[in-house]
Each structure stands twice: as structure tokens, then as C-alpha cells.
Amino acid sequence: MAQHASGPPAVAPGAGPGTGPEGGPVDSRRTVLIAIGALLLGMLLAALDQTIVSTALPTIVSELGGMEHLSWVVTAYMLAATAGTPLWGKLGDQYGRKKLFQGAIVIFLIGSVLCGVAQNMPQLIAFRALQGLGGGGLMVLSMAIVGDLVPPRERGRYQGLFGAVFGATSVLGPLLGGLFTEHLSWRWVFYINIPVGIVALLVIAAVLHIPVRTTRHTIDYLGTTLIASVAVCLVLVASLGGTTWAWGSAQIIGLAVLGAVLLVWFVSVERKAAEPVLPLKLFRIRTFTLVAVISFIVGFAMFGAMTYLPTFLQVVQGVTPTMSGVHMLPMVLGMLITSTASGQIVSRTGRWKVFPITGTAITALGLLLLHQLSATSGDWAMSAYFFVFGAGLGLVMQVLVLVAQNAVTYADLGVATSGATFFRSIGASFGVAIFGTVFTNRLVDKLDHALEGQQLPPGIGPDQVAADPRDIAQLPPDLQPPVLDAYSTSITDVFLYAAPVVLVAFVVAWFLREDKLRGSVTAPDAGQTLASNPVERSSYDECARALSVLATREGRRKVYEKITAKAGYDLLPAASWLLLRIKREGAVEPAFLADVTPVPLRVITDASRQVEERGLARREGLQLLLTEKGMEVAEKLAHAREESLSQMLGDWWGPDRPTDLVKLVEELNAEVSGTDADRPYSPGPKRDHSI
Structure with missing residues (x-):
């Protein structure tokens, strides 16, 4: 998937409070937080509709008819979102992200209303495609707008919130879908989007003010x-x-x-193509090609199983839609736990090959365990099987994106990320369709065999029972067990047939070459691993996110300890911060800094005393100014920070490094002395360990 334009954020990170890059006004921090809240609502809508429908599907197909079309309710959404994602990103660059984001919300809401009033399966499938088109825009544009609102050093923190939305919807989606279906109607699975979307639309219109960037693209x-x-x-x-x-x-x-x-x-x-949607040069990189194959298979298994397990639980086990969502939780939790753990372990140790191998093996084992399910399976056994399956998926999902990023040059970082997630999306669509075909074929054959020669109520036959599971209750009691068994084995046989496909990924994983991990490659967020549609970010955005995560992990105090040692000085971390701050501002008033920064007055006072005693700064009234010696020290500290950032980038920071990467490092370097201090003062306890 081709990346959209890369470049620095619309709001310069070094700008003082209340000023933008051209000196004009920008939103206050509170307004920015409100805008980000509205973006989160938009993301919530798109993320929720990937999971909320699953537990409602058995009821939907019972009411509208057409069990053979069940897979398309899911597939239509995913295909439309996947196809639309790269276009939304580039059109947002070209015509302004705010307008496009509002347009995506409107399209999504129209699709939701139409899905809610659908009278048959073809209508629902068509309206789900429209909804997916809007959902793809919500995903890509919400994360892109964060880059327009906040500086690079804070970007990872806010994008982490969007990742948390995916994690939360993975858990809440099946539960909410079951609750709405059981206590209201399956149509409320779609209607619930309307009030949330309207709130997001109104807030975005009122508080989101970002410059319109007119980056031209040759859209493919x-x-x-x-x-x-x-x-x-x-x-x-x-x-x-x-x-x-x-x-x-x-x-x-x-x-x-x-x-x-x-x-x-x-x-x-x-x-x-000038800007190809999927650059073919990526396939010359062996690691990327292998990652694409594994990603396709992981999407195939993950979404295929998640679509049909609620049908097994509700039809075969006889649980309510709500309880089917509860039963799905062990799988989701297993996925979240292992995906988070594997990503963090890889980021810290640099060793990653064991995870795709182990993950695909455990996923195949999970499918074989799911094949053992029956109408008499106990809750604990089902929970264990679901957890194993989810844990296997989680072990491999995070790592695949990370490995793809590690295998390419900086110029291809964005397209490698979107390419890896694109193949998972296509695999998901294909998997749901294949699972549906196998299930439908097996079900019709088994129902024909189970009901052959039996006395059936008028209007009830194998085709009717296959199309509407509610007809099982109208069968004579002695015929219900074999019919339930037909449903059970038809679904569980799908897992058996999927296991060899996942074993192909297991074999492919052995051929991955474990290259050394770059320092700047860190665990992707949940939006890059749990979403059904591809991620669309530029190389600049991906690098800014990764370096932001690393900076957050270091903590402010460690950053200043590190650059002070690297520059060869014996200074308090706060003294280094103060020198860089004076260098940036020209002069500072220590007492005022205590009011506008999270740094305690005592820490600032100790730092001020040290820089004065060592002749690095002098007083003029209440202000501190750098001496010639202090300017030299501040320059070395700034250079040390730039060096530490460039070391994280590894071979991306080569002689021919791109200008936007140089700009990113300069911005992050400037933020070491600027961003924290630019935060408006808010009353509350101050922490001595800030720096």
C-alpha cells in the first residue's frame, strides 16, 4: 500500500503556547484533548464494527435468511475498508484531513442506518460495504490527524490511546453485540453508531482546527x-x-x-505507477515476501474462526448471544496478552524469530483443539481451547509488522507496514469466505443425511433448517440431537481443514532470516495488529511513532542523564535541561519555570545554583542567561541528544538520509528542551523525578 506524504506535523513542536509555526494562534491543550477525544470516538466506531457484529450474526441470518451468505456480512465490510484505506490517506493529504474525516463519519453513519433497516441479506451486505468504506477513512484519518495536533515526541502516547481502543473493542465488541441482540434487536448493533457518530461530528466541527496541507499526489x-x-x-x-x-x-x-x-x-x-498502491519492489525483499505470506494466513485463521465460533456457541451449545460474547473473551484475552508481551520482548531483546514459529505452531494446535468441540463440551474446556488459539495468534501478529519494518529502508517503512497489514486484511476476507463455503457444504450434506426419510413438520426441510437455525426447535425432539450434531461437526470440521493451512505458515516462518533489529524499530500499536484493514502511515509517521515510544520508555530524567554522560559532563539532569531551555529561549526566569512546567521549584533551584556556580549561566535581574562557556556546554548537550537519536535509526541515518528524517531528529532534539516546558501549568502534585 503506497504511503501518503511524509513530513513534519502541522503544528510545530517548538512553538510556544498559543502560537503555530507561522506565529498564528493554535488550539489550547484542552481543546486539543477534546479534539483527540472526538477522534477516539470516530476510531471507536470503526473498530467496534469489526467485532460487534460477530455475536449478532446467528440472529441476523435467522431473521433475514441465508446462512450461506453469513460470511459476506463480514467480508463486505473488510474488503471495502481495505480498498478505501490508501485513498483516504492520500485524499486527506491533498484536500485536508478534517473535511475528509467528517465525510468518512457521514458515510459510516449512512451505512449504519441502512444496515439497521435492511430487509434481506443482499441489502445488508451492500450496506455493510458502504459502512466499511467509511470505516476505513475513520481509521486512517484519525491517526493521521493526531500527527497534525501533537509534536513527534508525544505522538506515541496519543497513538497508544488509539491502540487501546482496538484492545477494548476486541473485548467489548462481542459482549455488546450479544447484549443488543438479546435485549433490544440485532439492528441496534448498527443504530448505536448514530448517537456516537453525531457527537464526534459536532465536536470535530467545533474544536478541530488544523492547517489544510495541499500535498499533491498521483493517486493510483x-x-x-x-x-x-x-x-x-x-x-x-x-x-x-x-x-x-x-x-x-x-x-x-x-x-x-x-x-x-x-x-x-x-x-x-x-x-x-508513480505512487503505486502496492510497490512491487517490496517483493524483492525476501523477508517482506515471507511476512506477507504469513500475514495472509494469520488473517485467514483469525477472522475465519472469530466469525463462526459465535454460531457454534449459540446454535450448538444453546447459549444466549450475550453469553457467546463472554465465551469469546478467553480467545481475545489470550491474543492481547501474548501480542503485547511478544512485542515488548522483541523490542527489548532484539530476538524475534522464535515468535512467528511458536505462534503459528500454537495457532495450528488451537485449531485442532477447536475441532474437538461438541455439543457436550464444558465451559472450562472451551475456554482453554479458545485461549490457546488466541495466544498463538497473538504471538505472531505484533512481530510480523515489526519484522516487515526492520527489513526495509526508511523510504519504504510506511509501505512495508501497510503492505504487511494489507495481506492480513485480504487473508481475513478470504478466510471468512473459505470457512463459510466449507461450513455450508458440510452442513447441507449432513442435514440431508440426518433428516433423510424422516417425518418433518410442514414447510420444514434440510434447506430451511440450514437457512434458519431457529427451525431446529420445530423439529421432533428425537431429530434435534442429530441436527445439532450436523451443525457442530460442520463448524468444527472447518477448524480441522484450516490447521494444515496454518502449518504452511509454520514452515514458511522457519525461512525467515533473523536480521539484527534496528534500535528505532519498536512494538507496533494494537491498531496495527488487531485491525482488519491495513494501516496507512508515511515513513515519517511510523518513525516518529517509534522514536516517541522509545523516548517515553526512557523517561525525562533518563534522557537528560544519558545526554549529560554522552557529552562528558558531571551535571544534574535538571541542570542539563535548564541549559538547553536557556539556549532555546535566550533567557529564563527559574521561578516562572516552576509555574509553567511539571518540574518542582526545588529541583529548578538546585539546577540554577549549579549552573551559576560553574559559570555556565549568569543572572540579570530575575533571569538566567548563558555565558560563553554555558553556550558551549548547551551545544554539546544538544549534539549528544542528536547523536543518541541517530544511533537508534541505524542504517536509516546514512549519508543520503532524507530531509524529513533529518527534520524529525531536529524536532525531537528541540523538544528535549521545549515541549515539556511548553505545557500550560495545571495545579496538582509535582513529581521530583520529572527530571
Whole structure:
């Protein structure tokens, strides 16, 4: 997926309170926080609709009919979001992100309303695609706007909030879907978006003020259309083959041939495109190619299972929609725990190959365990099986994005990230379709066998029972167990057939070469690993996020201890901060700093005394100014910080390093002395360990 324009944020990090890069007014910190809250609401809408529908699906297909179309309710959303993601990013650069974000909310809300009033499955599927188109815009633009609002050093903290939204919706989505379905109606799964979206729309209109950037792009509309068309053809073959049409039918063969022709056309277009949607040069990198294959398979297994497990729980186990969401929690928790742990371990140790190998092996084991499920399986056994499956997925998901980032040059950092997540998205769409085809084929055959020659109520037959699980209750009591068994084995057989596919990923993982991890490559956020649609960020944005995470992990005091030692001085960390602050401002008043920074007055007083005693600063009234010696020390401290940042970047910081990367390092370096002090004073306890 091609990256959108890279560059520094619209609000300069070094600007003082109340001024923008051109000296004009910018939002206060409170207003910025309100705007970010509205962005989080937008992200919440898109993230929630990836998971909230799963526990409502059995009820939806029962009411609207068409169990064979169940997979398309999920697939339509994912395909539309995947196809639209790169376009939203570039159009936002070109025409202004605020307007585009508002447009995405409107499209998403229209899609939600239409989904809520849908009267049949074809309508619902079409409206889900519209909803997914808006959802893709909400995802990519909300994170991009954060870069316009906050400086690089704080970007990781706020983007971490967006990652937390994904984690929360992974847990809450199935529960809320079950609650709405059971106590209101499945239609409220979609209607609930309306009030939340309206609030986000109004707040964004009122408080979000960001400069319109007019970065021009040569948007690859043809490439985007072609790759989306190829994906649709593949999913149609997978979902309709053997069900609606025979595998050898003219329709299925025609779709397969059309997909192949479109793929060849896509490759030809991408070779000539100025800004290709998926740069083919990435596939010359062996590690990226292997990551793409594994990502595809992980998406295949993850979303395929998450779509059909609620059907097993509600139809076979007879649990309520709400309780099916509760039963799904062990899988989600296993995924969150191991994805977070693996990402952190890799970031700190630099060793990563063990995780994709172990993760794919455990995922395959989890699928085999899910195959053992039956109508009589106990809660503890099911929870254990779900947890194992989720833990296996979590071990590999975070690491794949990290490995893709580590394998490319800085120029390709953004497209490598979006490329890895793109293949997971396509795998998810394909997996849901394949799971649905296998399930439908098995179910029809088993129901025919179970009900053959039996006396059935009028209007009830194998086709009716397959389309609407509620008809099982109308069958004679002696026929219900074999019908439930048909449903059970039809779903669990899907997991058995998926296990060999995941084992392919296990084999592929052994061929990954464990290159040394760059210092600037850190664990991606949950939005890059749990989302069903690809991440679209520039190389600049990805690097800023990573360095921001590293800076946050170091802590302010450690940063100043590190640069002081690197520069070769024996100074208090606060003294180094004070020197850099004076260098930046020209003169500072220590007592005033205590009011506008989180640094305690006692710490500032000790620092002031030290720099004066050593002849690094002199007093003029209440202010401190640098001496010639102090200016020399401040220059060395600033240079030491720049060196420490450049060391994290490794070979990205080469002789031909791009100007936006140089700009990023300069901004982060300036923020060491500026950002913390620019925060408006807010009453409350001050911490001595700030610096």
C-alpha cells in the first residue's frame, strides 16, 4: 500500500503556547484533548464494527435468511475498508484531513442506518460495504490527524490511546453485540453508531482546527480498483464455489480466470505507477515476501474462526448471544496478552524469530483443539481451547509488522507496514469466505443425511433448517440431537481443514532470516495488529511513532542523564535541561519555570545554583542567561541528544538520509528542551523525578 506524504506535523513542536509555526494562534491543550477525544470516538466506531457484529450474526441470518451468505456480512465490510484505506490517506493529504474525516463519519453513519433497516441479506451486505468504506477513512484519518495536533515526541502516547481502543473493542465488541441482540434487536448493533457518530461530528466541527496541507499526489485509482477487484473475484470463487455454483461451472471458472487477468493487469499497472498502491519492489525483499505470506494466513485463521465460533456457541451449545460474547473473551484475552508481551520482548531483546514459529505452531494446535468441540463440551474446556488459539495468534501478529519494518529502508517503512497489514486484511476476507463455503457444504450434506426419510413438520426441510437455525426447535425432539450434531461437526470440521493451512505458515516462518533489529524499530500499536484493514502511515509517521515510544520508555530524567554522560559532563539532569531551555529561549526566569512546567521549584533551584556556580549561566535581574562557556556546554548537550537519536535509526541515518528524517531528529532534539516546558501549568502534585 503506497504511503501518503511524509513530513513534519502541522503544528510545530517548538512553538510556544498559543502560537503555530507561522506565529498564528493554535488550539489550547484542552481543546486539543477534546479534539483527540472526538477522534477516539470516530476510531471507536470503526473498530467496534469489526467485532460487534460477530455475536449478532446467528440472529441476523435467522431473521433475514441465508446462512450461506453469513460470511459476506463480514467480508463486505473488510474488503471495502481495505480498498478505501490508501485513498483516504492520500485524499486527506491533498484536500485536508478534517473535511475528509467528517465525510468518512457521514458515510459510516449512512451505512449504519441502512444496515439497521435492511430487509434481506443482499441489502445488508451492500450496506455493510458502504459502512466499511467509511470505516476505513475513520481509521486512517484519525491517526493521521493526531500527527497534525501533537509534536513527534508525544505522538506515541496519543497513538497508544488509539491502540487501546482496538484492545477494548476486541473485548467489548462481542459482549455488546450479544447484549443488543438479546435485549433490544440485532439492528441496534448498527443504530448505536448514530448517537456516537453525531457527537464526534459536532465536536470535530467545533474544536478541530488544523492547517489544510495541499500535498499533491498521483493517486493510483486504477491500481486500487484492480487489487480490490482481484480480491472480490477470489472471495467470490471461495464463497460461491461448491454452494451456489459447482466448482467446475462456467461461472466459477469465469470468475477465476477474470481474477487472474485482473491480477496480471494490476502487476503491469503497478510497475508504471508513480505512487503505486502496492510497490512491487517490496517483493524483492525476501523477508517482506515471507511476512506477507504469513500475514495472509494469520488473517485467514483469525477472522475465519472469530466469525463462526459465535454460531457454534449459540446454535450448538444453546447459549444466549450475550453469553457467546463472554465465551469469546478467553480467545481475545489470550491474543492481547501474548501480542503485547511478544512485542515488548522483541523490542527489548532484539530476538524475534522464535515468535512467528511458536505462534503459528500454537495457532495450528488451537485449531485442532477447536475441532474437538461438541455439543457436550464444558465451559472450562472451551475456554482453554479458545485461549490457546488466541495466544498463538497473538504471538505472531505484533512481530510480523515489526519484522516487515526492520527489513526495509526508511523510504519504504510506511509501505512495508501497510503492505504487511494489507495481506492480513485480504487473508481475513478470504478466510471468512473459505470457512463459510466449507461450513455450508458440510452442513447441507449432513442435514440431508440426518433428516433423510424422516417425518418433518410442514414447510420444514434440510434447506430451511440450514437457512434458519431457529427451525431446529420445530423439529421432533428425537431429530434435534442429530441436527445439532450436523451443525457442530460442520463448524468444527472447518477448524480441522484450516490447521494444515496454518502449518504452511509454520514452515514458511522457519525461512525467515533473523536480521539484527534496528534500535528505532519498536512494538507496533494494537491498531496495527488487531485491525482488519491495513494501516496507512508515511515513513515519517511510523518513525516518529517509534522514536516517541522509545523516548517515553526512557523517561525525562533518563534522557537528560544519558545526554549529560554522552557529552562528558558531571551535571544534574535538571541542570542539563535548564541549559538547553536557556539556549532555546535566550533567557529564563527559574521561578516562572516552576509555574509553567511539571518540574518542582526545588529541583529548578538546585539546577540554577549549579549552573551559576560553574559559570555556565549568569543572572540579570530575575533571569538566567548563558555565558560563553554555558553556550558551549548547551551545544554539546544538544549534539549528544542528536547523536543518541541517530544511533537508534541505524542504517536509516546514512549519508543520503532524507530531509524529513533529518527534520524529525531536529524536532525531537528541540523538544528535549521545549515541549515539556511548553505545557500550560495545571495545579496538582509535582513529581521530583520529572527530571
